[in-house]
Amino acid sequence: MSDGYSGKDLGADDLYFVPLGGTGEIGMNLNLYGHKGAWLMVDCGITFGDPRLPGIDVEMPDPAFIAERRDDLAGLVLTHAHEDHIGAVPYLWEELRCPVYATKFTAALLRRKLAEVGLLDVVPLTEVPLSGTFSVGPFEIELITLTHSIPEPNAVVIRTAAGTVLHTGDWKLDPDPLVGDNYDEARLKALAEENVLAMVGDSTNAMVWGEAGSEAEVREHLLQVVKGLKQRVAVACFASNVARLETVIRVAEDCGRRVCLLGRSMHRIVDCAREAGYLTGHQPFLSEEEIDYLPRGEVLLLCTGSQGEPRAALWRIARGDHPHVGLSAGDAVVFSSRVIPGNDTAIFELQNSLARAGIDVITDHDHDIHVSGHPGRDELIQMYQWVRPQVAVPVHGEARHLMAHAEIAKQCQVPQQVVGHNGAVIRLAPGDAGIVDEVSNGRLIYDGGRLLSQNSPVIKGRQKLMFNGAVAVTLVLDERGQMDGEADISTVGLFEEHEEEEDLAAVGIAIQEAVQRLGRRERKDDAAVEEAARLAVRRTVNRLLGKKPMTMVHVIRFE
Known part of the structure; x- marks a missing residue:
């Protein structure tokens, strides 16, 4: 085979x-x-x-x-x-x-x-x-x-x-x-x-x-946690965990709180669950516009964003750019989920942002609120x-x-x-x-409405740009193939502002010398000029910074 x-x-x-x-x-x-x-x-x-x-x-x-x-x-x-x-x-x-x-x-x-x-x-x-x-x-x-x-x-x-x-x-x-x-x-x-x-x-x-543990145990522990909180509470969990959504809703009702769903996927999962016969028999959910009409101790926000996703509801609240919902000092956010490896940095950044605002952050390290x-x-x-x-x-x-x-x-x-x-x-x-x-x-990458191979030049180019920066060079050559003035050089992700003038001058000199070393016939060949300039840029930046940037050279000629 x-x-x-x-x-x-x-x-x-x-x-x-x-x-x-x-x-x-x-x-x-x-x-x-x-x-x-x-x-x-x-x-x-x-x-x-x-x-x-x-x-x-x-x-x-x-x-x-x-x-x-x-x-x-x-x-x-x-x-x-x-x-x-x-x-x-x-x-x-x-x-x-x-x-x-x-x-x-x-x-x-x-x-x-x-x-x-x-x-x-x-x-x-x-x-x-x-x-x-x-x-x-x-x-x-x-x-x-x-x-x-x-x-x-x-x-x-x-x-x-x-x-x-x-x-x-x-x-x-x-x-x-x-x-x-x-x-x-x-x-x-x-x-x-x-x-x-x-x-x-x-x-x-x-x-x-x-063993993994039972959702019933989570419900008991989460109930004790929320009972002890006096102001507004937000619970972040995986929207797809319908049993956890049921737990949070029941806990909120047992604590005299009304639930507001935040996040598109949260609404979508709840709709699907109800269509399949789950999540029935609860009080109607609050809309985002209604929560401020209730005392803070009577509201529970059920949010997406437990993994620190930057566009999810919880991060928008933490940044203060959610159009309808906010949290204040003394409120609490309960993370009823685990940290998926690879998401650690984003999650801890979110939790630290909440903590700096005086918001109590509660995780499964504090209580048994996830299985x-x-x-x-x-x-x-x-x-x-x-x-x-x-x-x-x-x-x-x-x-x-x-x-x-x-x-x-x-x-x-x-x-x-x-x-x-x-x-x-x-x-x-x-x-x-x-x-x-x-x-x-292998893997396919979804990017801009299209599927690309993991080895696509688009992906490799973007990775190279992220790790090594980029340089764009424009050269103007006369009819003899001589440079007319200095090269126009732009960079991304390489030089600090205070060092750019001196270092770009060194790059410019290297380009000029490389073009001058070309023979007369080569100087009339755009591809040869572009390659000479490209190599000069990469060698000089590598000497200065230890980087080999993505380099683009554009040759303009006039007669």
């Missing part, structure tokens, strides 16, 4: 697993199963940009391998509604053009995303019931209800002539999830009787001892004891998480463990499981 592999030689005895995203990283999950001449995709998600990609908000897996084989792509099954599992569908579906399957809440959220890009009436989206069974090409699918930090998380049982796979999606074992159904323990235990070939599973917390949505080691052990697969394939984690997960599976006496990576072709059947080949993989 190689990049040229067509998939048409997949027989009834063949079963392959190919992750294109989410294996060796946390986020942007995209998984493929190949069997009997067809492919099944499970999840199609995004991850969010990081400081190494200036101006980029969204990244996603490059689907080139399966896009080239889309005639053999039987369908896409979505395990749940988190962005790292469904967020890429609006961006990538036109390359895939396959049927999509999701349960009610996930479908409600996806429809809103598709409507934003004009695909609502184009994508064939089938809503399937919880615990439903259906066929996608040669794959027989069964959904098993689990618990997570969003409604309707599903494990996907994939039955084929070559064997049965349990794809867990994201999950934990919450004995009291508060919103949605509990996990289906009986159905999970029953899988052991089917001789499950492989379990492809969540590794996020494989290095965390114990993870992913299984700890004890829960992973329990799942393996129930399902008893022949092969363990860890996904949804960085390399260290995958290795820790594989070790747990080994200790649980799972006969084979296969630790893969994005692009690995893992044969599950026939014979022993293992990595047998590689396929093309």
Whole structure:
């Protein structure tokens, strides 16, 4: 199997697993199963940009391998509604053009995303019931209800002539999830009787001892925290954590407070939850314009921005540029969420800004007001004891998480463990499981309404500009190829104002000398002049600053 592999030689005895995203990283999950001449995709998600990609908000897996084989792509099954599992569908579906399957809440959220890009009436989206069974090409699918930090998380049982796979999606074992159904323990235990070939599973917390914890415990602790606060309270959490939204709303009502939703995604998730039958029976929410009519001790703001997102509601409040809502000294902000690695700097900057304004900042380091949505080691052990697969394939984690997960599976006496990576072709059947080949993989970057390769000159140029600055040079040459006056030089991100005049003079002299060293014929060749000037700039700036800036040279000639 190689990049040229067509998939048409997949027989009834063949079963392959190919992750294109989410294996060796946390986020942007995209998984493929190949069997009997067809492919099944499970999840199609995004991850969010990081400081190494200036101006980029969204990244996603490059689907080139399966896009080239889309005639053999039987369908896409979505395990749940988190962005790292469904967020890429609006961006990538036109390359895939396959049927999509999701349960009610996930479908409600996806429809809103598709409507934003004009695909609502184009994508064939089938809503399937919880615990439903259906066929996608040669794959027989069964959904098993689990618990997570969003409604309707599903494990996907994939039955084929070559064997049965349990794809867990994201999950934990919450004995009291508060919103949605509990996990289906009986159905999970029953899988052991089917001789499950492989379990492809969540590794996020494989290095965390114990269990994730219950949302019911969070509600109790959050109630005690809010009861002790006297002025206006803002609670920041993930909008997608509907159980947490339910908790915050109940806590507010128990404390005699009215809730105001702040942030576009908060409103969107609440609308979807209600459409699916969740978050009912509460008092009407306050509008942003109404909160100042109530005493400060009777208001609770439920905000986006727990990860320090600069355009989210909480940062706008902290900066004082929210049009309707403000916080004052003596008010409190409760962060009912964890710090996602990579967001540390932005979150701490937000929290420090609030603290400087005299606002009380409360986090999960102060009280037990957050639990993870992913299984700890004890829960992973329990799942393996129930399902008893022949092969363990860890996904949804960085390399260290995958290795820790594989070790747990080994200790649980799972006969084979296969630790893969994005692009690995893992044969599950026939014979022993293992990595047998590689396929093309990578990332696409969403920028300015277009999808770019992670190796695009646009991205590389922006990174170079961020790390090394830029120089623009204009040269005017006469009919003999001699410079007419000095070079016009502009820089970005290189020189302080007080040092610029002297250093630019040195750059100008280097350019002039480089052009003078060219032969008569070369001086009449724009490309040769531009290259000589470019090298002179980069060498001089490197000598002065240790930087090799992006350099653009424009040659103007007159007769």
